[in-house]
Amino acid sequence: MQTKKVILPGSKSETNRGLILQHITQGKFKVENPSNAADSRLLMDLLKRIENNGNLEDTLVLDCGPAGTTFRFLTALCAFTPGKYLITGSARMKERPISDLVEALTLMGAQITYQEKEGYPPLAINGLTPPKKASTRVALNTSSQFLSALLLLSPFFEKGLEIKTIGKGGSKPYINMTLGFLEMLGAQIKVSDTRYLMELKEHRACSYRVNPDWSAASYWYLIALALDSSIILSGLKKESLQGDAILTSLFKSFGINTHFTNEGARLVNGEGDNTAFNYNFSDCPDLAQSFMIACVLTKREGNFAGLDSLKVKETDRILAMQQELAKIGWRLEEKPNGDYHLYQESVIPKSEVVISTYEDHRMAMAFAPLAILNKNIAISNPEVVDKSYPNFWKDINSFNLKPKFA
Numbered sequence: 001m002q003t004k005k006v007i008l009p010g011s012k013s014e015t016n017r018g019l020i021l022q023h024i025t026q027g028k029f030k031v032e033n034p035s036n037a038a039d040s041r042l043l044m045d046l047l048k049r050i051e052n053n054g055n056l057e058d059t060l061v062l063d064c065g066p067a068g069t070t071f072r073f074l075t076a077l078c079a080f081t082p083g084k085y086l087i088t089g090s091a092r093m094k095e096r097p098i099s100d101l102v103e104a105l106t107l108m109g110a111q112i113t114y115q116e117k118e119g120y121p122p123l124a125i126n127g128l129t130p131p132k133k134a135s136t137r138v139a140l141n142t143s144s145q146f147l148s149a150l151l152l153l154s155p156f157f158e159k160g161l162e163i164k165t166i167g168k169g170g171s172k173p174y175i176n177m178t179l180g181f182l183e184m185l186g187a188q189i190k191v192s193d194t195r196y197l198m199e200l201k202e203h204r205a206c207s208y209r210v211n212p213d214w215s216a217a218s219y220w221y222l223i224a225l226a227l228d229s230s231i232i233l234s235g236l237k238k239e240s241l242q243g244d245a246i247l248t249s250l251f252k253s254f255g256i257n258t259h260f261t262n263e264g265a266r267l268v269n270g271e272g273d274n275t276a277f278n279y280n281f282s283d284c285p286d287l288a289q290s291f292m293i294a295c296v297l298t299k300r301e302g303n304f305a306g307l308d309s310l311k312v313k314e315t316d317r318i319l320a321m322q323q324e325l326a327k328i329g330w331r332l333e334e335k336p337n338g339d340y341h342l343y344q345e346s347v348i349p350k351s352e353v354v355i356s357t358y359e360d361h362r363m364a365m366a367f368a369p370l371a372i373l374n375k376n377i378a379i380s381n382p383e384v385v386d387k388s389y390p391n392f393w394k395d396i397n398s399f400n401l402k403p404k405f406a
Helices: 012-024 038-051 068-079 099-107 144-151 172-185 214-227 243-252 285-298 308-312 317-327 361-373 382-387 392-397
Strands: 004-006 029-032 059-063 083-088 111-114 123-127 134-139 161-166 188-192 195-199 206-209 231-234 256-260 264-269 277-280 302-305 330-334 340-344 353-355 377-379
Touching: 012 029, 012 038, 012 068, 012 172, 029 172, 038 059, 038 068, 038 382, 068 083, 068 099, 068 111, 068 123, 068 144, 099 111, 099 134, 099 144, 134 144, 144 161, 144 172, 144 195, 172 188, 172 206, 172 243, 214 231, 214 243, 214 256, 214 264, 214 285, 214 361, 214 392, 243 256, 243 285, 277 285, 285 302, 285 308, 285 317, 285 340, 285 361, 308 317, 317 330, 317 353, 317 361, 353 361, 361 377, 361 382, 361 392, 382 392
Parallel strands: 004 231, 029 206, 059 083, 134 161, 277 302, 353 377
Antiparallel strands: 083 123, 111 123, 161 195, 188 195, 231 264, 256 264, 302 340, 330 340
């Protein structure tokens, strides 16, 4: 197969942080090349509704659907934006805990009440004028996005924001991304193991061009691995705010080498490692599914740590992977220490296997290479990729590859 180029979507993580700051600073922070992911398009629409809300006495209903980042960031934003809000979401969203963020905002003076189950969406918020200074504390064990949501409020507090953290959490690169955006605005930041002190007296005008999404890149690394093909991922750079860029070093052990050029990242197949794959995904949980499939493609056992946050994603991704991997003869088994061991139990059945996607974009894209290689494997509800990568199947088809859908 000849070398072909792929234009990846813009980073959803970068886009959503930038959109919040663009709103709070009234355009002093400007987002260029935003992602066309459904989650980011939704956030843009909801921010416009908040901006154009002329009646602060009537309740503005903001439906975030399945978009977790959007829900969390808007919860923090609305707490200190005058008005009355009802923030809700999909059935799955109502199963995803939000109490740690609500408690942190309440300590800052926010007025938030649960409308159904205690600790979970939907939320009624009486938005307040932000004070000049604020302090709070937040637990890190559920999601790093709670801390990012609070940090993004920094431009509201001209005399500073202090956040103390409780416990240990993963996804540190995403927190660093948030801090990087605030530094562009001119924030003075002091960080210790358990404390973030932010001062942002003046908002420096700046613009940020969103980079291609490294999480999305992982599925093309899988396709390169599956088809022994050469692929150029346009615009990817070695230096990135995105923690998922770590995948370049991880895929080396599977034989995929990354060469950075002026065009982007060129993926070239080489010699892989036959020993068991071991990695802690606490800082890059969105890559875990991709590397489970990499193990399947290379018939390589794997040991996966740091997966706790996967249980509260778009679906319980651990349970989803256990169920779908079992359909193709692989077992993802929890060990006594909470890590997971992946190994092959049997061969892929010769009868049709339908991979359920659980309304989770990453399930569909991770299993795509298997559906390309084996015509007995079909992907259900392929449209879920719109959440982060609307053109995924179109890009797949441009390689004359036609995975089967159910």
